[in-house]
Amino acid sequence: MQDxxxxxxxxxxxxxxxxxxxxxxxxxxDAAILDVPKGKQLVVSKDLLIAGSHFFADDDPKxxxxxxxxxxxxxxISKGAKPYRYSLGLAFANAPSHAFMEAxxxxxxxxxxxxxxxxxxxxxxxxxxxxxxxxxxYGLCDAGRMVxxxxxxxGDSLYVSGPLGDSALGLCARQKPxxxxxxxxxxxxxxxEAYLLPQPPFGLEEVITDCAAASMxxxxxxxxxxxxxxxxxxxxxxxxxxxIPLSAAARNAIAAEPSLLEIALKGxxxxxxxxxxxxxxxxxxxxxxxxKGLTVSKIGVLxxxxxxxxxxxxxxEHLESKLDGFTHF
Numbered sequence: 001m002q003d004x005x006x007x008x009x010x011x012x013x014x015x016x017x018x019x020x021x022x023x024x025x026x027x028x029x030d031a032a033i034l035d036v037p038k039g040k041q042l043v044v045s046k047d048l049l050i051a052g053s054h055f056f057a058d059d060d061p062k063x064x065x066x067x068x069x070x071x072x073x074x075x076x077i078s079k080g081a082k083p084y085r086y087s088l089g090l091a092f093a094n095a096p097s098h099a100f101m102e103a104x105x106x107x108x109x110x111x112x113x114x115x116x117x118x119x120x121x122x123x124x125x126x127x128x129x130x131x132x133x134x135x136x137x138y139g140l141c142d143a144g145r146m147v148x149x150x151x152x153x154x155g156d157s158l159y160v161s162g163p164l165g166d167s168a169l170g171l172c173a174r175q176k177p178x179x180x181x182x183x184x185x186x187x188x189x190x191x192x193e194a195y196l197l198p199q200p201p202f203g204l205e206e207v208i209t210d211c212a213a214a215s216m217x218x219x220x221x222x223x224x225x226x227x228x229x230x231x232x233x234x235x236x237x238x239x240x241x242x243x244i245p246l247s248a249a250a251r252n253a254i255a256a257e258p259s260l261l262e263i264a265l266k267g268x269x270x271x272x273x274x275x276x277x278x279x280x281x282x283x284x285x286x287x288x289x290x291x292k293g294l295t296v297s298k299i300g301v302l303x304x305x306x307x308x309x310x311x312x313x314x315x316x317e318h319l320e321s322k323l324d325g326f327t328h329f
Contacts, residue, residue: 004095007124013098014105020118021085032120034085034138042084043139043146045075051131055196056174061100063196064133065107072137073115074200074217074271080147080209081139083115088122089134115202145209152214152233152276158300159285161201161272163247164222168267169260170195173253182256187249194247198271203292211285214276221268223310229274230302230309237310239300241265241319276302 005013016027023033036042049068051057069086076083088108096104112118117138170191173180180188200217208215214233218225222244230237246254246264254261275296277285282298289296300310312319 004097005101006095010096010101010124014101015088015119015122018105018108018112018119019121020112021120024085024118024120027119027121032085032087034120037140039143040140041143041146043076043079043081043141044136045072045079045139046134046136047071047075049133057131059196061096061103062107062110065104066111066197068133068135069108069111069115070198070200071219071271072135073111073202074198074219074273076137076139077200077202077205078147078208078215078217078273078275079139079141080145080205080212080215081141082205083117083137084140085117085120085138087120087136089132089136090122090124091127091130091132091134092124093127093129093131141205142209147208147212147215149214149216149229149232150234151212152229152235152302153278154235154302154304156213156276156278156302157282157298158226158237158239158302159275159277159296159298160218160222160245161204161275161289161294161296162199162270163245163250163295164218164270164272165250165264165267166191166194166247167198167269167271168195168221168263169250169253171267171269172260172263179257179260180253183249183253187252190247190249191253195269198269200271201273201294204273204289204294204296207285207288207292207294208273208275211277211281211288212275213278216274218270218272218274219268221266222270222274223266224268225274227309229276230305233276233302234305235302236305236308237300237302239310239312241312241314243297243299245295245297245299 019027055064073083250264
């Protein structure tokens with residue numbers, strides 16, 4: 001067996017076994033059929049990951065595949081949709097090895113089992129430079145019940161899922177290790193793992209459907225994505241910095257190097273959810289999240305749009321800060 005598969009061998013050996021839906025025709029056709037069950041609607045999202053920007057080319061291929069999946073799953077969750085099917089685009093500057101594809105395929109297979117969806121098609125091609133992964137994700141939600149960014153109203157409470165900032169700090173630790181020299185090995189490992197393998201709040205989609213007025217995933221940093229929600233809902237917000245959930249590892253890193261707080265809050269790559277919940281539903285929302293073992297934190301409230309999109313406070317004291325986040329350009 002040659003060290004590197006041909007394009008058709010790559011599809012036959014590593015991708016075709018992932019096409020479990022008969023309407024994918026075992027990836028032997030140019031298209032697939034998507035059946036939408038009665039009473040459901042299709043929710044579509046797409047993310048493109050590029051080596052050197054979203055992951056390191058020498059990362060574990062299994063984790064690269066899983067990160068590509070999970071960046072899309074978080075979008076679906078935030079809309080109140082369950083993962084259903086996905087298509088995959090791969091571009092390589094040089095043909096990948098069998099060992100790479102074996103690990104990459106394992107990552108896709110494991111997350112297919114975790115999230116209950118399957119591959120229905122895609123494309124492979126040669127890239128002039130970088131290694132790229134493109135996933136188009138298809139989710140199902142109850143008809144007419146997809147939760148958008150635009151439903152927030154004045155007085156709604158703002159919640160986020162999970163701790164924020166670990167992934168951004170994990171990336172920073174790889175790029176600027178001198179800032180983390182006093183951090184313990186377990187804490188450094190926790191931050192690195194958060195960057196390599198996001199943990200979107202799977203299961204939260206049902207609660208979002210029933211309780212959230214507006215919702216979106218946090219991928220470009222809390223401040224940047226909150227601004228998107230405020231613009232869409234035509235509101236402002238007030239956020240209490242002390243209420244923003246940080247892991248023990250993140251707190252320890254920030255205690256040793258205070259400049260890391262800004263990176264944690266603005267860096268992105270969290271793949272958690274930001275949600276506006278009406279006061280009439282906050283108790284039900286928190287109770288259902290607790291029943292599912294999902295961690296959510298109230299970080300602020302939506303206010304009337306009178307000036308800046310949002311204000312950051314620290315225990316009631318207004319903080320002067322450049323409230324931005326990651327941008328692609």
